[in-house]
Amino acid sequence: MDRREIAGLLAYMGRLDPRTMRTDPGELRDQVDQWQELLGDVPLATDYGWDARTAIRSHVVSSPYPVLPVDVARQWAKHSADRLARHTDPVPTADPDDVESWRAELLGTRHAVLAGQRPPNEQRAITSGATVDPAVEARLRAIGSCIPPAVRADLARFRPTRAAREAAAVEGRPDPLAVRCEWCQAPAGEPCRNRRMGLDGGARGNARRSKPHPSRLDLAAAALHRQESAA
Numbered sequence: 001m002d003r004r005e006i007a008g009l010l011a012y013m014g015r016l017d018p019r020t021m022r023t024d025p026g027e028l029r030d031q032v033d034q035w036q037e038l039l040g041d042v043p044l045a046t047d048y049g050w051d052a053r054t055a056i057r058s059h060v061v062s063s064p065y066p067v068l069p070v071d072v073a074r075q076w077a078k079h080s081a082d083r084l085a086r087h088t089d090p091v092p093t094a095d096p097d098d099v100e101s102w103r104a105e106l107l108g109t110r111h112a113v114l115a116g117q118r119p120p121n122e123q124r125a126i127t128s129g130a131t132v133d134p135a136v137e138a139r140l141r142a143i144g145s146c147i148p149p150a151v152r153a154d155l156a157r158f159r160p161t162r163a164a165r166e167a168a169a170v171e172g173r174p175d176p177l178a179v180r181c182e183w184c185q186a187p188a189g190e191p192c193r194n195r196r197m198g199l200d201g202g203a204r205g206n207a208r209r210s211k212p213h214p215s216r217l218d219l220a221a222a223a224l225h226r227q228e229s230a231a
């Protein structure tokens with residue numbers, strides 16, 4: 001803000017909070033000097049959401065103390081930090097092999113965002129929403145997971161049941177978990193369980209088995225065979 005803008009801002013502030021009004025010409029000049037010293041770098045308003053008058057007004061509304069120039073400077077700092085936080089560096093138009101110009105363009109864009117001369121480039125905001133791009137969703141459904149194959153392989157030892165099913169599917173072997181186990185009554189998708197009957201007829205054990213019951217494997221093989229002959 002230049003001196004003229006500062007004087008206008010002070011007049012506006014004086015109307016909202018008469019305590020800050022200076023009527024003596026000497027005092028008014030000192031006040032303009034002080035404010036200009038602290039707010040010389042802060043714009044009066046930008047096209048992208050900043051207005052020093054709004055900062056003054058919100059301070060008057062929310063605080064019992066007279067507005068100080070640092071209050072405006074702090075609000076400006078917060079405003080530009082918020083903008084930069086939302087900014088994602090766009091790919092510069094400069095030749096990537098020309099490191100100097102590439103760097104200068106990146107920094108120039110950031111400075112322009114900080115100074116409120118251009119809006120932040122908000123690519124991140126587009127992908128952070130709850131809605132997923134339909135094309136991405138279809139691909140995820142097709143591969144069945146958003147975990148990359150290499151990571152899935154690493155995770156396999158922590159999820160042996162799932163890993164065994166995936167291996168079976170990839171190799172075209174029957175997947176026992178695709179069918180219900182008639183032996184232990186485990187529903188499709190659930191691993192077999194060791195059920196032991198107590199003397200009173202109640203179940204005594206219910207531990208998961210790492211391997212399915214052999215009869216379930218036979219059932220799965222038969223189901224796979226039926227599927228293949230139908231296709």
Ligand SMILES: [Zn+2]
Binds near residue numbers: 184185213
């Ligand atoms: Zn079973």
